[in-house]
Amino acid sequence: MTTRGGAGPSFRVWAVPGLPEVREGDDLAKLIAAAEPGLADGDVVLVTSKIVSKAEGRLVAADDREAAIDAETVRVVARRGTLRIVENRQGLVMAAAGVDASNTPAGTVLLLPVDPDASARAVRQGLREALGVDVGVLVTDTFGRPWRAGLTDVAIGASGVRVLDDLRGGVDAYGNPLSATVVATADELAAAGDLVKGKAAGLPVAVVRGLGHVVGGGLGADAGSGSGSGSGSGSGVDADGAGGDSGARALVRDSRDDMFRLGTSEAVREAVALRRTVREFTDEEVDPGAVRRAVAAAVTAPAPHHTTPWRFVLVESAAARLELLDAMRDAWIADLRRDGKSPEAIARRVRRGDVLRNAPYLVVPCLVMDGSHTYGDARRDTAEREMFVVAAGAGVQNFLVALAGERLGSAWVSSTMFCRGVVRDVLGLPGSWDPMGAVAVGHPAGAAPARGERDVGGFVVVR
Structure with a gap:
């Protein structure tokens, strides 16, 4: 007592x-x-x-305790060797999903x-x-x-x-x-x-x-x-x-x-899974500090020749966003008219840009080729640019995942790639900066729908 x-x-x-x-x-x-x-x-x-x-x-029969843990696990938070910290069916985050093999007959485990x-x-x-x-x-x-x-x-x-x-x-x-x-x-x-x-x-x-x-x-x-x-x-x-x-x-x-929802290395997959394309946002303001923290994560991406091929233009002013989006819309309409599209088709395609117009915050990631090599050979020069483009994409992916970690939604839209000159003019960017789309940022208006499972085997070739 x-x-x-x-x-x-x-x-x-x-x-x-x-x-x-x-x-x-x-x-x-x-x-x-x-x-x-x-x-x-x-x-x-x-x-x-x-x-x-x-x-x-x-008390259930289970020759394999690990299989029993799998069956009780909803989400893996962290793993080190055979030890797993998981979220179980009861919503508890704990070691081994609460599956207990102590003081039970051989070949059995005790579930919560x-x-x-x-x-x-x-x-x-x-x-x-x-x-x-x-x-x-x-x-x-x-x-x-x-x-x-x-x-x-x-x-x-x-x-x-x-x-x-x-x-x-x-x-x-x-x-x-x-x-x-x-x-x-x-x-x-x-x-x-x-x-x-x-x-x-x-x-x-x-x-x-x-x-x-x-x-x-x-x-x-x-x-x-x-x-x-x-x-x-x-x-x-x-x-x-x-x-x-x-x-x-x-x-x-x-x-x-839960500020610590994501665990260690396994939680990287969870962070990536959190990154979803969000097309509807609330009116809540976006914390500029959160966006800058996401940029800090973006610029840790790998890049060729020890270069830093990323630049992120943060369009925080509502007036600047409106000017940019209006100019981009006019450029798209001109292109579509040259293509012979009908007014209805043009209106439908222009509406696809509404996600940028409705977002409270806009970011334009740009590619810069500073530090790239020139070989004087078309094949090698093309490959050189492709390396930098891949590095830019890795930076943008880091950026999107980091935004998800900040509980911000995002949508990466390729639109600026089709009117780079217009974007550079409106935003006053150097001619060597290539806008690589635009990222709409904001607080999601609702929960994202469940993501369909994809068979990894369909994306893998083994030699």
């Missing part, structure tokens, strides 16, 4: 002895009630996910509960029926953490516990406003329980008493609020998370707000 406190607030935490080996179909609530009949309103019961999984029949929040609700309801008490329940599992050595328990399922304590809008002891403080209460409770459960002591359940203010709600209007133990949140976040019965799902950071 651990006691924390003294003159101020305090709590107790202890492991529950006497639980039998859990098997598929066992009623966890009844087992816990029998082992700890003295549970009281406002207690928090911490249940290791392993026994939840066993009771729910998540399908819905840990539902598991927590079932145990909580069962304890209420068995003992007539209103407790909070957390389903816990062991996680590593970015930037920190060692493991700790966190909550992956919750019922009747205020998983987040939102202190924003309050003040500290010196009267300073709290603008970013949201405490992961459920994870702190899980870690406290792990101190007494241990990793190898065979004690899968712990109880925290004395923190009844984090417990209550979530089982209906008749669930009550405890027996004077201070249940109720008082922070605008209800007992099951940030509004509604959200359970531990509220602890999983939304991908849009």
Whole structure:
């Protein structure tokens, strides 16, 4: 038993002895009630996910643990040797998708509960029926953490516990406003329980008493609020998370707000996958600093002869964008008329440039041939230019991927290549700069549609 406190607030935490080996179909609530009949309103019961999984029949045959990890993986975040950090089916980012091969019969692995929040609700309801008490329940599992050595328990399922304590809008002891403080209460409770459960002591359940203010709600209007133990949140976040019965799902950071969503080398593929052609943008302004950071990534691309063949013209002025796009439109129309296109065909083709006109920010990448070699031989001179063109394309690809990392959408349109002289004149560029299309940049107006899978074998020839 651990006691924390003294003159101020305090709590107790202890492991529950006497639980039998859990098997598929066992009623966890009844087992816990029998082992700890003295549970009281406002207690928090911490249940290791392993026994939840066993009771729910998540022990599966799997001679190959790696194949089981594959089956539970939604996204690979990072890999080092055989160790994989992945996002699993429950939306948790963790090692090996939570697939556990320890303390299981040979040829089997244990998967995480399908819905840990539902598991927590079932145990909580069962304890209420068995003992007539209103407790909070957390389903816990062991996680590593970015930037920190060692493991700790966190909550992956919750019922009747205020998983987040939102202190924003309050003040500290010196009267300073709290603008970013949201405490992961459920994870702190899980870690406290792990101190007494241990990793190898065979004690899968712990109880925290004395923190009844984090417990209550979530089982209906008749669930009550405890027996004077201070249940109720008082922070605008209800007992099951940030509004509604959200359970531990509220602890999983939304991908849009996750600054560390992309991992190590494998995440390069994820970054490339994030790069999608976006044709509709919101009116939100684009941060010029984000574009400059993307340019910094662009100019790391490989190039021939130690040259720097890229230049990026940032058309930040709305007036400059309008002047450029109007001049380009007039040049296209003149070309199409010379080609004998009908007015309808011309209008249809000109509309393809609307993505540039509707974007709040425009970038014109240019190719410069400074440092290129002249051979006086048409074949070799053509190959020399092609090397520089390839390098320019690599720079633009870096640029587009970096924009995606900044949560900006983009569309690379080849239009400026068909009226390079016009573009140079309007933007006042040197005659040696070749505009290589234009990139529309902005905040996407909606989610991109799912990308169709392509068979890599169709693009590979082996000799």
